[in-house]
Amino acid sequence: MLTIAPSILSADFKDLKRQIRLAEQGGADWLHLDVMDGNFVPNISFGPMIVKTVRSISRLPLDTHLMIDDPLRYIEDFRSSGSTRLTVHVEACIHLHRVVERIKQEGMRAGVALNPATPASALKEIIPFVDLVLVMTVNTGFGGQEFIPSMLAKVREVADMIGKTRRKVFLEVDGGISERNAGELVRAGVDALVAGHSIFSQRNIPRAIRNLRSAALQ
Numbered sequence: 001m002l003t004i005a006p007s008i009l010s011a012d013f014k015d016l017k018r019q020i021r022l023a024e025q026g027g028a029d030w031l032h033l034d035v036m037d038g039n040f041v042p043n044i045s046f047g048p049m050i051v052k053t054v055r056s057i058s059r060l061p062l063d064t065h066l067m068i069d070d071p072l073r074y075i076e077d078f079r080s081s082g083s084t085r086l087t088v089h090v091e092a093c094i095h096l097h098r099v100v101e102r103i104k105q106e107g108m109r110a111g112v113a114l115n116p117a118t119p120a121s122a123l124k125e126i127i128p129f130v131d132l133v134l135v136m137t138v139n140t141g142f143g144g145q146e147f148i149p150s151m152l153a154k155v156r157e158v159a160d161m162i163g164k165t166r167r168k169v170f171l172e173v174d175g176g177i178s179e180r181n182a183g184e185l186v187r188a189g190v191d192a193l194v195a196g197h198s199i200f201s202q203r204n205i206p207r208a209i210r211n212l213r214s215a216a217l218q
């Protein structure tokens with residue numbers, strides 16, 4: 001089962017409710033919510049208040065991607081705002097194991113994300129504890145960037161590490177995902193595709209999601 005998680009970062013916020021409905025109509029499995037603090041990444045996006053707003057609009061699982069320093073401080077806020085999954089960056093956590101355990105104690109699924117320059121080996125000690133690994137395929141912080149082709153090799157490496165755990169761990173990619181690269185990513189072992197620009201920049205959002213899915217499964 002392929003999971004498609006549209007990133008609302010590229011949605012038209014003045015029409016957010018309708019854009020989310022269109023994503024639902026197109027068969028979105030999760031909604032991906034990009035939280036940026038202006039420190040861990042240069043950009044600032046939104047926080048728990050918008051997550052709560054999206055929760056009130058949609059019943060889809062909310063896949064919240066925290067691009068913030070010291071995320072431990074905000075785990076409870078994102079749980080109470082309605083996140084289903086919470087993903088933190090390995091680069092942002094000194095005590096990553098504690099953070100992952102706290103996310104699970106709060107009743108959410110825990111994910112860890114790797115920036116492009118962080119090797120797959122950074123996952124070695126934490127992979128037995130997580131529900132999801134997010135491989136960033138652009139430099140974290142902005143929507144609409146170009147996919148970095150060398151990330152494909154890292155995806156294969158992470159897929160192999162996940163296979164060895166003999167547990168269900170979602171392998172998600174995020175950044176520059178489109179019909180052009182979805183197929184080879186899925187063949188490399190990806191089971192969750194995040195896409196912002198390639199979905200919300202299209203005139204027909206449901207069709208963009210359906211096209212992405214069929215390209216991915218070819």
Ligand code: DX5
Pocket residue numbers: 007009010032034065138139140141142143144145174175176177194195196197198
């Ligand atoms: C980037 C974010 C992404 C972004 C993806 O730092 O984590 O989720 O919204 O957007 P596209 O698909 O436009 O690259």
Ligand code: ZN
Pocket residue numbers: 007032033034065174194
């Ligand atoms: Zn993201």
